[in-house]
Amino acid sequence: MGKLALSERILMNIEKPARYIGNEVNIVKKDLNDIDIRFAVCFPDVYEIGMSYLGIQILYDFFNRRSDTYCERVYSPWPDLDKIMREENIKLFSLETQTPVSEFDWLGITIQYEMCYTNILQVIELSGIPLYAKDRKKGDTFVIGGGPCTVNPEPLADFFDMFYIGEGEVSYNEILELYKVYKESNMEREEFLRKASRIPGVYVPSLYEVSYNEDGTVRAINPIYDDVPEKIKWQAVMDFDNVPYPMKPVVPYIRATQDRVTLEIMRGCIRGCRFCQAGMIYRPTRQKNVNMLKEYARIMLDNTGYEEISLSSLSSSDYEKLDELLSFLIELRDNDHVNVSLPSLRIDAFSLDVMSKVQDIKKSSLTFAAEAGTQRLRDVINKGITEENIIKGSHDAFLGGWDKVKLYFMMGLPTETDEDLLGIAELAEKISEEYFDTVPKEKRNGRVMINASSSYFVPKPFTPFQWAPMITPEEYTRRAYFVKDAFARQRNKKSLKFQYHDAEITVLEGVLARGDRRLGKVLYDVYKKGAIYDAWTEFFDMNRYKEAFDENDVDINFYITRERADDEIFPWEHLDVGVSRRFLLNEWHNAKAGVVTPNCRQKCSGCGAAVYKGGVCFEAKN
Amino acid sequence: MKLRIKYEKTGVLRFIGHLDVMRLFQKAIRRAGLDVAYSKGFSPHQIISFAAPMPLGMTSEGEYFDGEFNSVTSTKDMMERLNAVLPDGIKVHDIVLLNENAKPSMAIVSASDYYIYKNEECDKDIPALLKEYIEPMMNKATVEVVRKTKSKEEMTDIKPLIFDLKEYEDGIYMLLESGSKANLKPELVVAALCENAGIEYNRYDYMIHRLETYMGDCKALKPLSCDGENF
Numbered sequence A: 001m002g003k004l005a006l007s008e009r010i011l012m013n014i015e016k017p018a019r020y021i022g023n024e025v026n027i028v029k030k031d032l033n034d035i036d037i038r039f040a041v042c043f044p045d046v047y048e049i050g051m052s053y054l055g056i057q058i059l060y061d062f063f064n065r066r067s068d069t070y071c072e073r074v075y076s077p078w079p080d081l082d083k084i085m086r087e088e089n090i091k092l093f094s095l096e097t098q099t100p101v102s103e104f105d106w107l108g109i110t111i112q113y114e115m116c117y118t119n120i121l122q123v124i125e126l127s128g129i130p131l132y133a134k135d136r137k138k139g140d141t142f143v144i145g146g147g148p149c150t151v152n153p154e155p156l157a158d159f160f161d162m163f164y165i166g167e168g169e170v171s172y173n174e175i176l177e178l179y180k181v182y183k184e185s186n187m188e189r190e191e192f193l194r195k196a197s198r199i200p201g202v203y204v205p206s207l208y209e210v211s212y213n214e215d216g217t218v219r220a221i222n223p224i225y226d227d228v229p230e231k232i233k234w235q236a237v238m239d240f241d242n243v244p245y246p247m248k249p250v251v252p253y254i255r256a257t258q259d260r261v262t263l264e265i266m267r268g269c270i271r272g273c274r275f276c277q278a279g280m281i282y283r284p285t286r287q288k289n290v291n292m293l294k295e296y297a298r299i300m301l302d303n304t305g306y307e308e309i310s311l312s313s314l315s316s317s318d319y320e321k322l323d324e325l326l327s328f329l330i331e332l333r334d335n336d337h338v339n340v341s342l343p344s345l346r347i348d349a350f351s352l353d354v355m356s357k358v359q360d361i362k363k364s365s366l367t368f369a370a371e372a373g374t375q376r377l378r379d380v381i382n383k384g385i386t387e388e389n390i391i392k393g394s395h396d397a398f399l400g401g402w403d404k405v406k407l408y409f410m411m412g413l414p415t416e417t418d419e420d421l422l423g424i425a426e427l428a429e430k431i432s433e434e435y436f437d438t439v440p441k442e443k444r445n446g447r448v449m450i451n452a453s454s455s456y457f458v459p460k461p462f463t464p465f466q467w468a469p470m471i472t473p474e475e476y477t478r479r480a481y482f483v484k485d486a487f488a489r490q491r492n493k494k495s496l497k498f499q500y501h502d503a504e505i506t507v508l509e510g511v512l513a514r515g516d517r518r519l520g521k522v523l524y525d526v527y528k529k530g531a532i533y534d535a536w537t538e539f540f541d542m543n544r545y546k547e548a549f550d551e552n553d554v555d556i557n558f559y560i561t562r563e564r565a566d567d568e569i570f571p572w573e574h575l576d577v578g579v580s581r582r583f584l585l586n587e588w589h590n591a592k593a594g595v596v597t598p599n600c601r602q603k604c605s606g607c608g609a610a611v612y613k614g615g616v617c618f619e620a621k622n
Numbered sequence B: 001m002k003l004r005i006k007y008e009k010t011g012v013l014r015f016i017g018h019l020d021v022m023r024l025f026q027k028a029i030r031r032a033g034l035d036v037a038y039s040k041g042f043s044p045h046q047i048i049s050f051a052a053p054m055p056l057g058m059t060s061e062g063e064y065f066d067g068e069f070n071s072v073t074s075t076k077d078m079m080e081r082l083n084a085v086l087p088d089g090i091k092v093h094d095i096v097l098l099n100e101n102a103k104p105s106m107a108i109v110s111a112s113d114y115y116i117y118k119n120e121e122c123d124k125d126i127p128a129l130l131k132e133y134i135e136p137m138m139n140k141a142t143v144e145v146v147r148k149t150k151s152k153e154e155m156t157d158i159k160p161l162i163f164d165l166k167e168y169e170d171g172i173y174m175l176l177e178s179g180s181k182a183n184l185k186p187e188l189v190v191a192a193l194c195e196n197a198g199i200e201y202n203r204y205d206y207m208i209h210r211l212e213t214y215m216g217d218c219k220a221l222k223p224l225s226c227d228g229e230n231f
């Protein structure tokens, strides 16, 4: 066991020192003498969140399969340690060997949500790597970004040497091979980047020039050299059964948010909800072989000792061999004391039966992602769930003994009216009435609880709603109060609960999600004003952002409340995720007309993702 | 069948909290494939319980937990299987099959002994500076210290809880009452010595290592593992 990067004095004075000591079960150890490339993978949030994220474990496993590469993990230091590191000039270090990140060849950061952008700056700066990519020289660490937010990485363009657009397992070997040539020769950093930009999925922002129209919109995005590709294509894993999977995931000592084995059963989603970015960029839907999943589950449980397993996918009910997989999980539960958690299951007789076998009905609640309060608005967003589905599902559940229901909604969806908002409260009321109709008095123990919670809609790139305006924070707040009032007027109001989020963070998410390169300076300034952990309400301070927007003459309404013209060039126009602009625009028009689009299994809508030559697009034809 | 398992927690794992050690063992028992018993109900859990909580920052070679098993093999086999899957810093030293009438370890802990030694990162050698204050303290009838509880601070006499206190190798040895009846933390004794010596007290300036956890009367202390036999 080596020495720790932090002293006893520091470790005894911070919260949860176990976040920083490494040495967890299943970490990879390598002899540095055999290593050509040191790669640090980072999830820019606190350890417990980062360790719960499957993607890092996949990359960690993937890189460490290479005998010439040693991949280690890094997370954002919590604000208590952040302060000490700045005061005492301590550099951010990797967990495995406790080495400063600046000594690594690569720092790979996964970018999962907009509100971690300031943490990204924190990680780069604390690592001792120049914050701006343009200031880095030969010998400095390369900073590469990946993950869903890279479909519009423009606000972060100044801070990254490159982004990897797509699923990580595809082109990284090519990048690292080229890197070895760079490292061992006198190839300049710029030359390496230019060569790398020709590898599929690699986006080097400094090799593209953005020009703007007078009204502030983008005029054009062009590569600055002829040999740099005009479009960067999203990379998808198409041989989904044979892609390496982390069979020996690292097991944290402190309780992570997801303290269990996660089994990815499917990537992508056939449904096509119009607000959902994951449902668009991870097209086409690909499923894993059920026998392989069973084998993975056993091996991973044996290798980790976890007592719980969870399925991961955007919509587990659409996995075709779900029956078989669930019977297997129930067996695991009964024979091996493995708890089973089943997120994202559609509520019907079948799933209720399964759930009654794996969870305590009295303690658990059922979840419906209704998203909108009326059928009209659900058609606008192409959410294929009806009021009838929800009432019928609740009815069956009440008969089965459940008495808690959770409902998820979004406020501020395109075309939303007060009637749709009222519908949120009315739907909750109808479910509670269904309870009283279904369950006779003598069988009711305690009160039925309908918990509705609502987030605010944020338009995301590469969705049909990328053209949509957002409403102002004031209007968000008005709508939230409106719904709250409506809840208070319902007959069964004592059985209903309504919760909503803070609007300001949502507005910022909206600005960053569809932002352009001009926001890089704002991010820099906000960070220099002390912003980190903006995803955490206790650390988030809107005033820092307001000041930075003002100082940089940025009008946030340009990014949020403006409806984009059909032919507007977006800041992410040079990226191509498979789904075509034509399809998305068509979907935007369908949305405004309230026309629904069938899911991929009902009828192919020719979205463009068939270029990947696999998955659901070819299912029926196999 | 009830087993009592003795283990050490050393090295960087001193920064892992008590509950985390529990979760670590639950997973290790599964990885080792031991036939542990589970509680009934919808979220079954392993029937194991720990003898004494261990504060962050302390290492130990005398920790215990009890576990209910459906079947057992032998001390040697079970130790080997556990040690093969435990991380660096945690190691099982002994496993005994508990006697019929053995009480849970948590209920019978009566004392622990500790070795206080120098923190190599600290310029001051705290134990060396405190040595000359040991005898005077042991010669006093009472040792009054301020004890903080959740709600208040009060003066208490810790002298009756100090069974032994002496120089030991390059540091200090102390045998203190612990358990549910009365529990004296070694930090309090070090703090009292520091006060007598006029040295500023910081927990991180020195290291604590627990040597053993005991049961029984203070005149006839026995390690917790004496409550059963190897098998």
Ligand code: SF4
Residues within 6 Å of the ligand: A283, A284, A285, A599, A600, A601, A603, A604, A605, A606, A607, A608, A609, A610, A616, A617
């Ligand atoms: S091409 Fe058709 S089947 Fe394939 S993802 Fe698009 S809509 Fe679905």
